[in-house]
Amino acid sequence: MTTVLIVDDHAGFRLTARKLLEAEGFDVVGEAVDGRSALEAAGRLEPDVVLLDIYLPDIDGFEIAWRLTASNHSAVILTSSRDGSDFGSLVGKSGARGFLPKAELSGASLTALLE
Amino acid sequence: MRTRTVVALWTLALAAAGGAISLVLTSEHEPHKLATIAIAAPAGLAFVAAGLIARVQRPGNRTGTLLMLVGFSWFLGALAESNNSLVFTVGSATNIVFLGFVVHLLLAFPSGRLESRAEQVVAASMYVLVALNAASVPFFRFETVCNGAPCPKNAVLIWSNEPVRNVIDVAVPVAALGLIAFAIVLLIRRWLRATPPLRRALTPVLATGSGLILVLAALALADILSEDPRVPGSLVDVALLAIPLSFLFGLLRTRLARAAASGIAVEIGDEPAMNELEHAVRRALRDPSARLVLWQEGSDGYVDLDGGSVDLPGAGSQQTVTAIEHLGRPVAALIHDSALLEDPPVLSAVSSAAGLTLENVRLQAKLHERLEELRASRARIVEAGDDERRRLERNLHDGAQQRLVSLSLALRLAQVKLGADPRAASELLSAASVELTLALEELRELARGIHPAVLTDRGLGPALESLADRTTISVELEALPVGRFPRRVEVAAFYVVSESLANVAKYAEASAAKVSVTNRNGHAIVEVSDDGIGGADASLGSGLRGLVDRVEALDGRLEIESELGRGTRIKAVIPCE
Numbered sequence: 001m002t003t004v005l006i007v008d009d010h011a012g013f014r015l016t017a018r019k020l021l022e023a024e025g026f027d028v029v030g031e032a033v034d035g036r037s038a039l040e041a042a043g044r045l046e047p048d049v050v051l052l053d054i055y056l057p058d059i060d061g062f063e064i065a066w067r068l069t070a071s072n073h074s075a076v077i078l079t080s081s082r083d084g085s086d087f088g089s090l091v092g093k094s095g096a097r098g099f100l101p102k103a104e105l106s107g108a109s110l111t112a113l114l115e
Numbered sequence: 116m117r118t119r120t121v122v123a124l125w126t127l128a129l130a131a132a133g134g135a136i137s138l139v140l141t142s143e144h145e146p147h148k149l150a151t152i153a154i155a156a157p158a159g160l161a162f163v164a165a166g167l168i169a170r171v172q173r174p175g176n177r178t179g180t181l182l183m184l185v186g187f188s189w190f191l192g193a194l195a196e197s198n199n200s201l202v203f204t205v206g207s208a209t210n211i212v213f214l215g216f217v218v219h220l221l222l223a224f225p226s227g228r229l230e231s232r233a234e235q236v237v238a239a240s241m242y243v244l245v246a247l248n249a250a251s252v253p254f255f256r257f258e259t260v261c262n263g264a265p266c267p268k269n270a271v272l273i274w275s276n277e278p279v280r281n282v283i284d285v286a287v288p289v290a291a292l293g294l295i296a297f298a299i300v301l302l303i304r305r306w307l308r309a310t311p312p313l314r315r316a317l318t319p320v321l322a323t324g325s326g327l328i329l330v331l332a333a334l335a336l337a338d339i340l341s342e343d344p345r346v347p348g349s350l351v352d353v354a355l356l357a358i359p360l361s362f363l364f365g366l367l368r369t370r371l372a373r374a375a376a377s378g379i380a381v382e383i384g385d386e387p388a389m390n391e392l393e394h395a396v397r398r399a400l401r402d403p404s405a406r407l408v409l410w411q412e413g414s415d416g417y418v419d420l421d422g423g424s425v426d427l428p429g430a431g432s433q434q435t436v437t438a439i440e441h442l443g444r445p446v447a448a449l450i451h452d453s454a455l456l457e458d459p460p461v462l463s464a465v466s467s468a469a470g471l472t473l474e475n476v477r478l479q480a481k482l483h484e485r486l487e488e489l490r491a492s493r494a495r496i497v498e499a500g501d502d503e504r505r506r507l508e509r510n511l512h513d514g515a516q517q518r519l520v521s522l523s524l525a526l527r528l529a530q531v532k533l534g535a536d537p538r539a540a541s542e543l544l545s546a547a548s549v550e551l552t553l554a555l556e557e558l559r560e561l562a563r564g565i566h567p568a569v570l571t572d573r574g575l576g577p578a579l580e581s582l583a584d585r586t587t588i589s590v591e592l593e594a595l596p597v598g599r600f601p602r603r604v605e606v607a608a609f610y611v612v613s614e615s616l617a618n619v620a621k622y623a624e625a626s627a628a629k630v631s632v633t634n635r636n637g638h639a640i641v642e643v644s645d646d647g648i649g650g651a652d653a654s655l656g657s658g659l660r661g662l663v664d665r666v667e668a669l670d671g672r673l674e675i676e677s678e679l680g681r682g683t684r685i686k687a688v689i690p691c692e
Binding site: 010013016017019020081082104 | 516
């Protein structure tokens with residue numbers, strides 16, 4: 001089962017995303033509310049996927065993506081309530097596997113990006 | 116001096132000249148008739164003319180009167196050309212009266228006043244000598260032969276004594292020579308001590324006056340030492356003529372200086388630096404020591420061009436202050452050589468030109484300041500617009516957008532669960548419905564913040580009532596407009612009230628606020644007051660600064676009274692036209 005770490009400062013999103021992904025066969029192994037705790041949890045839990053919100057209160061999501069992909073084997077999927085086109089080439093340069101708008105989150109869409 | 120008086124005095128001078136000419140022409144003892152007429156008559160007329168011009172231009176200065184007195188007394192000497200013994204005798208008694216006035220004139224130039232004790236003594240002594248000379252006439256017999264022709268007799272001879280006459284013949288010229296020498300010393304001393312502008316004024320008069328005095332001295336010396344003087348008397352006429360010409364030269368120089376003064380503004384251009392203006396003033400006044408100082412509002416004093424305070428020259432100083440005013444209020448002052456006070460037209464022209472230039476500079480500065488204010492205000496308005504858009508985007512992102520994202524995920528989850536767990540799906544749908552209601556409410560609030568629809572649809576009164584209802588503190592609407600204002604006025608008035616009430620709620624620690632909007636003389640008067648802690652400052656917060664910009668953009672004004680501990684009162688006056 002694919003393990004997932006959800007990183008987002010909105011508790012409502014974390015809760016709903018966890019329920020949705022678990023309902024669709026993912027194993028949500030942890031949650032983090034900011035960049036610092038995300039780096040710590042990723043190092044500790046070594047999830048297959050980190051679902052990472054771009055706007056975090058402390059460190060920019062792109063920066064975390066770059067650090068995670070440099071030191072971990074986790075695949076990073078960036079997410080935001082904004083559209084991916086708002087970020088231009090930043091997603092590609094961050095080392096993340098892809099970008100998924102929050103409103104389009106589902107097990108299928110996540111799997112599609114991981115393949 | 117009135118024109119009638121000028122005409123009368125000039126007519127009298129012409130009549131005196133005419134009389135003198137006829138006496139010379141008919142004289143039996145004047146060998147150089149034409150030469151005497153050609154030089155002596157113009158000399159007298161030139162003195163009177165220079166005196167009249169000086170009186171008209173500088174009515175408060177006695178120089179003009181002294182010049183005229185020299186001119187008229189000079190014509191008295193022509194009586195000695197008469198063949199009639201009585202007229203001849205009067206002429207002989209008065210032919211050196213002019214000398215008293217000449218010495219007085221030279222010593223008193225350019226102020227018209229005898230400044231020092233020594234000058235007063237010399238001038239008075241010369242008058243006494245002139246009077247003694249006239250008084251001695253009844254006591255000696257005249258020469259029998261004048262210039263090879265028989266002389267008229269002394270008509271007032273009382274008692275003639277040859278030794279006494281010889282004494283007088285020597286004593287009067289010697290005393291005159293002594294006084295003249297003393298006068299020359301005084302003039303030279305004054306010239307040496309003079310500042311450049313005073314020296315400039317003194318030089319021509321000193322030169323011509325000294326010339327006359329030296330000629331007179333030579334003549335007197337020759338008279339004492341020789342029975343047949345070789346110094347021609349017409350030299351006196353020439354030397355005398357030079358004096359009024361030097362005065363007229365001074366007047367011409369004044370006119371040129373005035374023309375130079377009027378060129379100050381042209382010379383220094385539209386936006387002169389203050390030190391350029393000061394240099395131009397120095398050149399126009401020809402006074403290198405002249406300084407331009409600026410009036411400082413508030414301190415009621417003058418500052419120099421670097422902003423330092425200025426000690427104005429006091430009494431007894433060689434410098435004087437001439438205030439420069441514009442429309443009755445002080446603008447600046449010139450600190451200049453006191454000698455320039457004797458040149459009022461130049462001083463006045465330079466002051467006026469400098470005043471106009473300074474006023475021009477002030478207006479330019481004011482215009483620049485206003486432009487800078489406008490630029491800053493425009494930049495703030497643009498910045499406020501950008502900030503507002505950022506705030507909206509953030510609010511949308513953090514509020515309604517997040518709720519809609521959650522809603523989307525909840526619906527998807529419900530869809531996943533629908534088959535296996537319909538009850539869980541139903542709960543998810545109920546939660547989604549609540550989330551949707553909240554998202555709609557947030558969107559409505561946001562839209563109201565962008566622009567309240569009630570303001571557009573129903574006007575300021577209902578919009579303010581709605582605003583008062585939603586505000587967290589108690590708001591009393593004291594007065595609301597009945598009719599409608601132009602839309603831009605309503606929008607500005609609404610934001611004055613909404614921003615003010617938001618500030619009251621956030622910072623004022625107030626228990627209540629009052630709002631009033633009235634229409635007075637074509638202006639919307641918007642007032643918001645509270646009973647809070649006061650201390651609001653438009654320069655510290657972008658909210659109030661934004662209101663000031665918004666109101667001023669409509670040519671209105673915003674007043675803020677916010678004394679600490681006494682609440683805050685904000686008043687906007689916005690023209691409706």
